[in-house]
Amino acid sequence: MERVEPMPLGGDVARRADAHAAAPLLNCLIREVAQRCPGQGGRRVYRLPGGGRLLRVREGRRPADPEVYTAGAWQRVGHTDLVKLVAEELRRHTGLSNDELPAEMIDSRDAVAALLAARDRVAPPADPYLRSEQSLVTGHPYHPAPKARGGGPVASWLAYAPEAHARFPLVLLAVREDALVEEGDTAALDALGQAPPGYRLLPAHPWQLDLVGGDLAGAFADGRLLRLGTTAFDVWPTAAVRTVHAPAADPAPGADLFLKFSLDVRITNDVRRLWRHDLLKLRRTDTAAAGAIEAQDGPAAWLSDRGYRTAAFAFEELAVLVRDGLGGHVLPGATPLLAAALAEGFDGNPLDGPADPAVWWEAYLRQVVPPVLNAFARHGVVLEAHLQNSLVAVDTGGIPVQALFRDAEGVKLLPDVTRAAGWERLVYCLVVNHLTEVAAALVERHPDHDPWPAARREFARHDVPEIPRLLTSPTLPGKTNLLLRWTGADGADARYLPLPNPLSGP
Template sequence: MNATPASDGRPRPTASGACDTQSPDTQERETVPRQKGGGQEAERLHASTVDFLEHPDAATAAQAAAVENLLRCWVRENDIAPPSLGVLRIPLPASGTGLLVPVHYWSPTGWHRFGLPYLDSGPHGAPCVDAVTLAALLGRESALPGPPSEQQTGAVAPEQLSAELGAAPFGGSGGPSADSGDLVGRVADSVRRTAEFIADRRHRPADDPDRFLAAEQSLLLGHPLHPTPKSREGLSEAEARLYSPESRGSFPLHWLAVAPEALAHDSAWTERGRTVTAPDLTSQLVGPGLALPAGHAALPLHPWQMRELRHRPAVAALLDAGLLTDLGPHGEPWFPTSSVRTLYRPGAPAMLKLSLGLRITNSRRENLRKELHRGVEVHRLLRSGLAEQWRAAHPGFDIVRDPAWLAVDLPDGAPALGLDVMIRNNPFGPEDDVSCIAGFVSPRPPADEPASTGRTPVVSRLETTITGLAARTGRPRGAVSAEWFLRYLEHVVRPVLWLDSEAGIALEAHQQNTLLLLDPEGWPVGGRYRDNQGYYFRESHRAALDQRLPGIGTQSDTFVSDEVTDERFAYYLAINNVLGLIGAFGSQQLADERLLLAAFRRFLTETATGPARLHSPLPSRLLDSPTLRCKANLLTRLHGLDELVGPVDTQSVYVTIANPLHS
């Protein structure tokens, strides 16, 4: 008999001992040899051929997504080679056991597809390992000192291991650190929220008619190589529904009036050749009916942030002194975009990047003063003539500008952290087909399927676009995918390389920061970059950039050594963005990743040596180096690092991985 998933979404064993997370009416299975100790047993490890993300129970689908994320992180961060058979064995020396993981698809670029894992030492019929247990196991491994060959381990009975993980998942000698316990809690939070998002989207599949907003709300599963992509500790369930783009939340802003002596601001925003100040911009966004004290500026805040700020002594003192006046919530609703804290309102001339003291992925999302300066500085730099040069070479690409900001200073002149807003230009109309790459490639359920099917399909916008183009052109999906990818390289990647080549500015162009513009048929025609945090001004170009904009970098702290710039640029543009896109094509069975890697190599070769050669060092680095440095999101989380704190070269953990582009 086959057991159905429990209400908590954790997989349960079948009578034959296989882990059952498949739909009730689907019995097809594949078998792969099961290994124990040093030899093979006749008994087989059963792996469902059903995609667990399509399970009709949203909690089970969320568990499967979280397990795959953790396993992808572990495989990448330990540079694990592909298994020779259809099962991957991951040794767990700290626990005296190992994991057996069914491999449904092995990706040369890291977007693997896995079934749910078993403990190698577990009895026949034991349940599969769920995401929370997997996080505890991997955290325990990461806490061991020294290389695996030097780690002191001993076999632990499965019953004892389960008891230890359940009773004290992050205590004891040789066990995980406190940050491993933090990982476990955040994985649980991420799984719970992902399940809620999946269930909500299955019942309300229709997208918002505003195409930009619909795209921003589509990233249901998050970063496929992050252990806690949807963790938002500090939000209640009711708040999460209001403040999450995945649940299509919306809410009015909370407004403060700021006295002139506490106000800090800057603006390079122009209208009809006249600079518009940041206070004038926010006044335009308030809407009618809000009584603002004379001479004060209107400061918009996220409602959750205002609730948090009330308890900070510095903010309470500003309120008591009358330097801040609480005006309460007011105005039309704003919509959270994929970053959660950047808000959009259809028809408004600006978006607002607000401070939000929640930990989202690896950081508390409160604006830093240097980031506010950086946004305005980049806008002024582009207006120095650089933008005209860039548009002449690549008219379809630009940066979404952050040309103004508003903040509060304490009486001693120090910034009041958490009381600041970046005002971002909104260049998009409701009909513009623009999507961040992360949301474009993320699988999501399009609608409820009839219960009799026992599955809810997950389809990405990438898949529907390629399938539609193939149907219209009568060509195979693989051929369409290759052409689509080549156009993406020309219209999105080459312009980013141009900016590094000509100006010494590398962009942190990961998939969520990169916006793709499509023509009416679905082909790439351009792109936009967004993020006032993600700029690397090369130290080697300091003099040239200072000549363009005297004093550049003084307040923004944006100059970075070429060595660190090379490492970060290779990760964000090449590994996260382009190789991640290739992985999406492969894992969604749209194209052979090896062919797309070959196409990327040809593009890089032409960029590095052809007639239109660019002088960015990235193409040669990608072609020549057998290894690459790659951000390790799991290790960064286990080390408790906040990527917005400290020097740029120590904000996150990087590891060395094999370069899939290297011949």
């Protein structure tokens, strides 16, 4: 197991952490609250309506170098003061107070600092797929605290952080058979070790056990639960933090699979627990998503959430979900990459290489867009096709040849949600969260390339009743993560505000 210990942070790491943490917070403030004013000298100026103050930033999809106009001059604002500024503005804007979110913003920045320091002294994985999963140092570009880790000490979580290039063995527990609960295909778990008679294997994330360990003392004492040791191989945490990958190359039975665990830690908007209500509908949503993808004439794939296993006395706390590995899904010779990593950047990013951005982008659209639209229009399945739930496989030249989608927990089915609500969610996930970010990263490298005519053509060729309005509407739905967190909305909630629609055109 490769352990990464925290260490004192130098000035360079602190400055880099401030920049990484400020960018998504500024994005949220600008999208959800601020009012745009005429720019000055290459910088964008905004009025903060709560107090009428002026804020200016260096332009770009990751705004930087915030300044506030004070006493007749522009004054630089560090991350700590930016958090205070945002909190004061939101109190005036909403009439509500919130002590929790500012602490999360600071926690997120401090986590970034720890991650940057760790990355400076640990080699990234050689496999480009794992490297892409572990590249998200900034993370969600429109969340005020994308890297918060629950406020715990760095030492409690750094060894399990994907962004720190961690890898570690899982803890092997055994649960007595009369207390076992499972549904679906969980056979891969039994290959991870050897349970004694009358028991079944139940792997656990070590951070998960640290968080809930005291609550399990009674089950260990009376024999309902046994601790057997650890797996004979390491797993790699993916971008989702609580989901780990056991690659096919690992010399262990049952390798090449993903396992998703409960963590009683808030990461972005949600406490990342495997909730009972989600697990109980898992088979239905996964079956629908898998069927919608398999019915299509194309290379797209769905990584199935095969089933889950847990203990009746700790149903959510000890739940583990078994997900398909990459083998048997990725096209021969292709390399899967996390879509979010294309926007974030990593060593081996195919966006750094295309000689013709139009060819690359049209290939990307051909792989990503049709499966999502067809699943909705033909099967009533709303895939959560945002950047972190989408993989894009590329050929040896870096050209996209396949899209893979995952995470049944985020799938919505019609008529469980209305068609209008499902379409709004689809547009947000696919267009606002996904395509606009990858398009912006491409344009950063090729400023003369306009990606949106090709995107309009791709959407227009699909016979979906909602598409004509999509291509003429002046706005798209943008999720309000800052206001959602400030007002204490449910983690699964989604509220939208109108954003300019780059798809709208002739």
